[in-house]
Amino acid sequence: MAETVWMADLRAGHRENMFNKLERLLEKAGLSQVVTDQDLSAVKIHFGEKGGHAFIRPVFIRNIVNAIRELGGKPFLTDSCTLYPGERKEAVSALRCGIENGFAFAVVGAPLIMCDGLRGHSSRRVPIAGELLQSADIGIEILEADNLIAVSHFKCHELTGFGGTIKNLAMGCSSREGKLEQHSTVAPVVSEKHCNRCGACLPGCAHGAIEIGSDAAIVDARLCTGCGRCISLCPTKAMKIQWNEEAGQVMRKMAEYALASLDGKQGKTLFINFITQVSPSCDCFGHSDAAIVPDIGILASTDPVALDQACADLVNQAQGLADTALSSGHEPGGDKFRGVHPAIDWEITLEHGEKIGLGSREYELKRLEPKGKGW
Numbered sequence: 001m002a003e004t005v006w007m008a009d010l011r012a013g014h015r016e017n018m019f020n021k022l023e024r025l026l027e028k029a030g031l032s033q034v035v036t037d038q039d040l041s042a043v044k045i046h047f048g049e050k051g052g053h054a055f056i057r058p059v060f061i062r063n064i065v066n067a068i069r070e071l072g073g074k075p076f077l078t079d080s081c082t083l084y085p086g087e088r089k090e091a092v093s094a095l096r097c098g099i100e101n102g103f104a105f106a107v108v109g110a111p112l113i114m115c116d117g118l119r120g121h122s123s124r125r126v127p128i129a130g131e132l133l134q135s136a137d138i139g140i141e142i143l144e145a146d147n148l149i150a151v152s153h154f155k156c157h158e159l160t161g162f163g164g165t166i167k168n169l170a171m172g173c174s175s176r177e178g179k180l181e182q183h184s185t186v187a188p189v190v191s192e193k194h195c196n197r198c199g200a201c202l203p204g205c206a207h208g209a210i211e212i213g214s215d216a217a218i219v220d221a222r223l224c225t226g227c228g229r230c231i232s233l234c235p236t237k238a239m240k241i242q243w244n245e246e247a248g249q250v251m252r253k254m255a256e257y258a259l260a261s262l263d264g265k266q267g268k269t270l271f272i273n274f275i276t277q278v279s280p281s282c283d284c285f286g287h288s289d290a291a292i293v294p295d296i297g298i299l300a301s302t303d304p305v306a307l308d309q310a311c312a313d314l315v316n317q318a319q320g321l322a323d324t325a326l327s328s329g330h331e332p333g334g335d336k337f338r339g340v341h342p343a344i345d346w347e348i349t350l351e352h353g354e355k356i357g358l359g360s361r362e363y364e365l366k367r368l369e370p371k372g373k374g375w
Contacts, residue, residue: 001362002306002360002363003303003305003306003359004301004303004306004366005299005306005307005310005363005364005365006025006300006368007299007314007367008021008024008025008297008298008299008368010276010298015371016371019059019060019063020371021368021371022060022063023067025272025298025300025368026270026272026300028300029300029301030270031067031068031071031149032071033267034267034270035068035072035073035149036071036073037072038072038073039072039268040073040076040144040145040146041076041146042075042076042115042145042147043076043077043110043149044078044079044115044150044151046079046153047095047098047112048097048283049087049088049283049284050087050097050286051286052284052285052286052288053277053288054153054277054288054291055283056151056274057102058102058107061108061151062107062108062109064151065077065110066109068149073147076110076111076145077108077110077111077112078115079094079098079114080171080174081176082094082120083176087286091114091118092118095112098112099112114139114141115141115173116141116175120176120179121175122141123137123138123140123174123178124137125137126143126263128259130356131352131355132253133181133256133257135260136178136181136257136260137177137181138173138174138175138178138257138260138261143263147270148265148269149269150169150270150271150304151168152167152271153276153277154275154308155277155279156278156280156292156336156337156340157282157341158231158281158341159231161337161341161346161347161349162308162346162349163282164273164311164312165273165304165308166254166258166304166305166308166358167349169258169262170182170254170256170258173257173258173261174257178257181257182250182253182254187209187221187224188239188240189219190219191238193238194236194238196236196238197212197213198235199217200235201230204229204230205229205230206225207223209223209224210230216238217238248345252349255356255358256352256356259353259356259358270300270301271301271304272299272300273298273299273308275296275297275298276296276297276298278291278295278336280292280326280341289324289325290324292321292324292336292339293315293318293319293320293326294319297314299314303359303360304353304359305350305354305358305359306360306362308350309350309361310365315336316333316336316337317333319331320334325340326339326340
């Protein structure tokens with residue numbers, strides 16, 4: 001069965017600005033059926049890492065917050081701690097990073113609450129009927145919220161090919177233990193031919209899994225959590241994913257964790273993806289590289305799989321931008337995700353999500369018509 005995905009392009013004018021257009025998109029997508037009076041509404045976002053700038057602009061989040069409040073909800077912004085060292089490794093640093101990136105109460109109109117507590121351990125095991133997992137460790141505030149509105153920046157990703165709603169739910173709503181459980185089957189290998197022993201990978205590993213040997217860096221797979229941070233830190237691209245059958249399990253586990261994050265929220269979820277500044281890597285890094293395609297729009301749906309599939313299709317249909325990290329697939333219809341990360345079979349997440357009942361890959365894209373004659 002085809003699920004509905006609503007889309008607002010980025011055209012705006014004197015009859016309707018983008019914030020008004022976003023409000024209309026939320027109305028069409030069914031926000032009023034998700035939020036009821038006095039609901040504690042979790043707005044799951046990514047606070048962005050210090051030094052990055054591709055995350056969703058806080059002014060758009062404020063408009064989503066206002067729409068929830070008008071329906072009687074009590075929204076709060078939420079994110080979770082990271083496995084790797086950085087500005088979001090525990091709640092104090094993460095909240096400060098979020099505020100410095102513009103997600104302060106004065107801007108967004110909602111408090112910021114970490115969904116997994118002070119150090120990423122405030123969670124509860126949720127039973128699921130997965131193929132790989134029978135339970136998942138989800139942040140307690142996600143589970144306690146009355147509804148969940150996930151707002152995601154759609155982009156490429158160095159481990160999963162793309163990051164959108166499913167990744168925001170899976171990694172973003174899980175505890176530190178949950179993130180470890182999802183990543184733990186993948187440890188990178190080092191190409192001795194390309195490694196110059198510079199040590200750039202060392203400060204990025206929170207688990208002491210890397211040392212510099214006589215010929216090249218060495219990764220201890222017993223200590224590695226598979227977070228993949230060293231892969232993007234390596235200036236010579238000597239760190240490589242062991243892309244084998246086990247590596248695909250990361251994406252399958254991710255789909256199952258996304259399913260667990262929605263526990264008890266039937267009819268109480270809405271998913272919004274911003275296809276803007278489609279960067280080649282995750283927003284977790286302290287930099288944002290040039291977008292690989294032009295900005296496309298904002299999409300929303302009650303089905304996370306249909307939404308991510310629609311976004312992936314729109315990115316692939318776009319003309320790729322020159323002088324970016326995109327090495328192939330520039331033509332409309334070309335695979336942009338493999339054009340940045342050639343070894344990654346990014347469809348696995350969507351395939352497994354559909355298989356376990358997270359959602360449907362079949363969708364009907366409905367575009368907002370201009371309000372009045374022209375923009």
